[in-house]
Amino acid sequence: MMYNTDNIYSKAVKNISGFTFDEQVAQVFPDMIKRSVPGYEKIIQTIAMITKRCALNNSNLYDLGCSLGAATLSMRSALKETTGCQIIAVDNSTAMVKRCGETIEAYRSEIPVQIINDDICNIQIENASVVVLNFTLQFLSTDKRLELLSNIYQGLLPGGVLVLSEKFIFKDDVTHQLLIDLHLDFKRQHGYSDLEISQKRSSLENVLIAETVTEHCQRLQKAGFKHNNLWFQCFNFGSIISIKEKI
Ligand code: GEK
Numbered sequence: 001m002m003y004n005t006d007n008i009y010s011k012a013v014k015n016i017s018g019f020t021f022d023e024q025v026a027q028v029f030p031d032m033i034k035r036s037v038p039g040y041e042k043i044i045q046t047i048a049m050i051t052k053r054c055a056l057n058n059s060n061l062y063d064l065g066c067s068l069g070a071a072t073l074s075m076r077s078a079l080k081e082t083t084g085c086q087i088i089a090v091d092n093s094t095a096m097v098k099r100c101g102e103t104i105e106a107y108r109s110e111i112p113v114q115i116i117n118d119d120i121c122n123i124q125i126e127n128a129s130v131v132v133l134n135f136t137l138q139f140l141s142t143d144k145r146l147e148l149l150s151n152i153y154q155g156l157l158p159g160g161v162l163v164l165s166e167k168f169i170f171k172d173d174v175t176h177q178l179l180i181d182l183h184l185d186f187k188r189q190h191g192y193s194d195l196e197i198s199q200k201r202s203s204l205e206n207v208l209i210a211e212t213v214t215e216h217c218q219r220l221q222k223a224g225f226k227h228n229n230l231w232f233q234c235f236n237f238g239s240i241i242s243i244k245e246k247i
Contacts, residue, residue, distance in 0.1 A: 039234035065136025125155025149223035
C-alpha cells in the first residue's frame, strides 16, 4: 500500500473547512500522524506490550477509531494464535476503513480481525479484555463521551483495560503555553511550515476538543473505572490506562 507525504495544507487556502478523515487524509495518514503527534510510535509499540499482559483468552479486543489499523496490528502482533481472541476495529471514515482492510490483509495472521465502518457510539462492547481509543475520543462531541466510556466499562471483563490516548490542555496557562510551543517545534522539526501548521490548526478548531487529564480521569471514574492513570506523556499528548477491577 502506497502512502504519500502530507502536504495537504502546504498551499494557502482561502476558506479553511473543518478537518475530515476523507480519502485525501487517508492517503497521507501514516506520515501525518507520525509528524504531528509526539510519542505516537511509542504508544503504538506499547499497545503490544499492554496486550501481551492484559489480553484474556477467548475475549474481544477493540480498536475504536482505528484509522489504518496501526493499533490493531500492534495488538495482533502480541496475541498468540491459540488464545481464541478476535480484534474488532471500528472507524466511521469509509476511506480509512477501506485502506485499513487492505493493510490488515497484507500481514498474514490467524487472529481474526473484524473491521466495521460505523460510529463508535453504535458499537456494543462485549466480552472485552483490551479496548483502545488511540486519539479518537477527542473527535467525539463532549456530551457523548461519558456514554461511550460507560459502554466500554460495562463491556470489559474484570481485569480488562482501556488505553485512552489524547491531546491534552492544561489548567496552568504557563505550562499550557510551553507545551503547545514545544509541540509546534516538534512539527517544525518534522518539516511542517508555519503556514501548514496554522492552516491545520484552523481546520481542527471545533473538530478536535481537547480536555485536561483531570477532566478525563473524572469522566472515567463516572463511567465506573476506579483505576486510572497517565502512563505516557510527551508535551501536550499522552495516554491514560484505565483498569476494570478484578472480582
Ligand atoms: C491510530 N487510532 O493510528 N466513530 C468512529 N470513528 C471515528 C469517530 C466516530 N465517532 N470520530 C472519529 N473517528 C488511530 C488514529 S485518528 C487520530 C486515530 C488523529 C475516527 C476518524 O475517522 C479517524 O480515523 C480516527 O477516529 C482518529 O492509532 O487523526 O489525530
